[in-house]
Amino acid sequence: QGKFTLLRDTRTDGSFLVHHFLSFYLRAGCKVCFVALLQSFSHYNIVAQKLGVSLTAAKERGQLVFLEGLKSCLDLLFGEEEKQSGQPSPLQFISESASDLKALFDFVRTSLTPASSDSWKGPVLLVDDLSVLLSLGATPVAVLDFIHYCRVTVCYQLKGNIVVLVHSNEDSEDEENELIVNSLCHHSDLILWVEGLATGFCKDVHGQIKIIRRVSLELTAEQDLVQIYQYKIQDKNVTFFARGLSAAVL
Amino acid sequence: LVFTEEDKYGLYSNLLFKYFLAEGVVCGHDLFVASAKEHPDNILKELPAPLLDDTYRNEQGEEAPAVKSEDFQDSMKIAWRYQNLPKVEASPTTSTKFGHYYDVSKTMSPELFQSIKWHSFYLPEELSLQPKMKTHNMNSAYSRLLQSIQRIIYQEGFDGSDPQKKLKNILRIGIQSLGSMLWGDDICSSDTPEYIHSLTKFLYVLRGLLRKSLSACIITVPAHLIQNKAIMERVTNLSDMVVGLESFIGSERETNPLYKDYHGLVHVQQIPRLNSLICDVSDTKDLAFRLKRKLFTIERLHLPPDLSDTVSRTSKQDLAESAKLLSSGCGAMAIGKKHLDF
Numbered sequence: 387q388g389k390f391t392l393l394r395d396t397r398t399d400g401s402f403l404v405h406h407f408l409s410f411y412l413r414a415g416c417k418v419c420f421v422a423l424l425q426s427f428s429h430y431n432i433v434a435q436k437l438g439v440s441l442t443a444a445k446e447r448g449q450l451v452f453l454e455g456l457k458s459c460l461d462l463l464f465g466e467e468e469k470q471s472g473q474p475s476p477l478q479f480i481s482e483s484a485s486d487l488k489a490l491f492d493f494v495r496t497s498l499t500p501a502s503s504d505s506w507k508g509p510v511l512l513v514d515d516l517s518v519l520l521s522l523g524a525t526p527v528a529v530l531d532f533i534h535y536c537r538v539t540v541c542y543q544l545k546g547n548i549v550v551l552v553h554s555n556e557d558s559e560d561e562e563n564e565l566i567v568n569s570l571c572h573h574s575d576l577i578l579w580v581e582g583l584a585t586g587f588c589k590d591v592h593g594q595i596k597i598i599r600r601v602s603l604e605l606t607a608e609q610d611l612v613q614i615y616q617y618k619i620q621d622k623n624v625t626f627f628a629r630g631l632s633a634a635v636l
Numbered sequence: 637l638v639f640t641e642e643d644k645y646g647l648y649s650n651l652l653f654k655y656f657l658a659e660g661v662v663c664g665h666d667l668f669v670a671s672a673k674e675h676p677d678n679i680l681k682e683l684p685a686p687l688l689d690d691t692y693r694n695e696q697g698e699e700a701p702a703v704k705s706e707d708f709q710d711s712m713k714i715a716w717r718y719q720n721l722p723k724v725e726a727s728p729t730t731s732t733k734f735g736h737y738y739d740v741s742k743t744m745s746p747e748l749f750q751s752i753k754w755h756s757f758y759l760p761e762e763l764s765l766q767p768k769m770k771t772h773n774m775n776s777a778y779s780r781l782l783q784s785i786q787r788i789i790y791q792e793g794f795d796g797s798d799p800q801k802k803l804k805n806i807l808r809i810g811i812q813s814l815g816s817m818l819w820g821d822d823i824c825s826s827d828t829p830e831y832i833h834s835l836t837k838f839l840y841v842l843r844g845l846l847r848k849s850l851s852a853c854i855i856t857v858p859a860h861l862i863q864n865k866a867i868m869e870r871v872t873n874l875s876d877m878v879v880g881l882e883s884f885i886g887s888e889r890e891t892n893p894l895y896k897d898y899h900g901l902v903h904v905q906q907i908p909r910l911n912s913l914i915c916d917v918s919d920t921k922d923l924a925f926r927l928k929r930k931l932f933t934i935e936r937l938h939l940p941p942d943l944s945d946t947v948s949r950t951s952k953q954d955l956a957e958s959a960k961l962l963s964s965g966c967g968a969m970a971i972g973k974k975h976l977d978f
Contacts, residue, residue, distance in 0.1 A: 424873075424874075425847075426847040426848075455844075456840070456843060456844035456847050456848070457844065457848065459840060459841055459844050460786075460841065460844045460845065460848065463782070463841060464783075464786050517870070517873060518840070518873070518874070520870065521833065521836035521837070521839075521840060521870040521873070521874060522833065522836065522837055522840055523833040523837060553869075553873060555869065559865040559866050559869070560865075560866035560869050560870065561866065562866070563866070563869075563870075
């Protein structure tokens with residue numbers, strides 16, 4: 387409860403973790419607000435079906451609030467004037483000159499604040515992925531403010547969890563992105579860092595995942611626990627194994 | 637969304653661009669061509685002619701409805717089309733054969749154009765037509781291009797919004813040299829550009845448009861000119877597929893004996909991961925291309941035999957490999973090919 391999990395990927399694509407968390411929380415009966423900025427709804431739906439969860443059904447019964455970034459951006463830019471009279475679009479920072487993500491935060495807050503008829507277990511905010519906000523014109527400070535407000539509301543007030551995906555590269559020249567990633571790393575309770583293998587591309591081992599439990603945040607003078615596994619992604623599943631022990635080697 | 641990083645002199649990326657459009661003509665798709673430097677009419681006149689012989693012609697009649705039946709889904713993306721290796725020339729089945737051969741030395745005859753509808757966007761003309769436009773904090777040329785694409789998609793019914801239009805076809809969009817100064821963007825000329833977010837915003841909105849409609853898009857960008865590498869990283873994030881072309885012209889690699897058979901390298905930096913957890917990764921990532929008199933080929937890079945006294949190196953012979961089709965319902969995307977002829 388009240389945990390902030392950071393999904394970080396370097397040189398590879400960590401979106402399989404997003405799919406995992408989505409189906410995990412939906413199956414656990416939590417109310418999920420999914421801010422999906424990079425892909426369309428049908429993409430997540432198809433993968434979720436392979437993992438055994440139906441997103442359309444979850445949406446219909448109110449368990450899932452899905453913000454499809456691509457679609458709302460189009461509605462914002464090409465929509466007719468009448469639509470603007472309703473609620474402001476969560477992504478209105480794209481066309482406004484003020485670069486703050488307040489509208490997005492309001493959207494998250496209203497979707498996760500429990501109504502009296504809700505019987506879901508804790509709220510969860512899932513974001514895929516945060517680096518896109520920078521591409522759309524938000525400043526790093528605005529993005530960090532947004533995350534901060536979300537943490538206060540979701541983690542502390544509503545006792546829910548947050549899972550956020552960011553991309554990073556070791557020798558990246560994108561300083562704004564690195565700033566955000568470093569800052570989030572310091573504030574996360576759990577970091578799942580997915581990396582491509584340092585030795586290059588391999589067909590049987592798709593990458594390695596580093597699990598960092600930030601025990602040091604709990605002020606008990608302990609070090610962070612770090613575990614490293616390698617993984618291979620299959621069509622419906624991801625298999626994890628200890629380093630050097632992939633099925634191809636054994 | 638296929639993102640192509642141009643080679644230094646733009647020769648080969650232009651060729652790929654034309655192949656994409658030519659494939660569209662031959663398959664009967666609609667085309668939308670946008671350019672700031674060449675008039676789209678000229679681009680279309682220079683498309684390579686397809687090689688059609690009798691067996692292909694018979695197959696084409698059967699194939700066209702087969703292709704269309706796969707397309708009956710929304711938000712479909714066709715990133716690439718590869719030609720199957722013609723080792724089994726005798727009887728190619730429809731499921732493993734897609735794409736066509738093209739003859740680079742000849743241009744496409746105008747009759748082929750008549751069956752398709754094509755739309756063009758030539759920036760100097762567009763600027764003179766409508767001086768005023770909402771820009772949404774984006775470069776005005778990009779804004780216009782987006783408006784134009786969105787209008788075509790809506791009017792021609794590619795996004796399924798109009799139930800009256802029953803004919804479901806695909807729109808192939810080609811945008812040439814995006815990000816160059818001709819589009820009014822200054823990311824190629826300065827380190828701290830004024831409109832640093834224009835290109836990325838444009839790509840995001842374009843991605844939204846492509847996801848919402850039956851269309852596929854190829855963009856070529858002079859990546860070597862973009863000073864700010866952060867933009868390239870963001871752009872890679874926003875595209876489905878990123879291919880970089882590095883030609884050997886004028887570089888030291890031209891005379892390197894390792895590369896003597898080839899004209900350049902193909903760097904596949906990202907492949908699409910759509911509608912599934914995994915993507916179809918090929919066995920090798922070293923691909924090179926060469927332009928023969930008639931054909932443009934992409935092959936696995938194999939080194940010539942090393943005839944010196946030092947360590948012997950075996951050259952990797954590439955032979956026919958069966959096509960790996962992605963089960964994404966998108967139609968054809970065989971990435972695991974070794975010998976790719978266009």
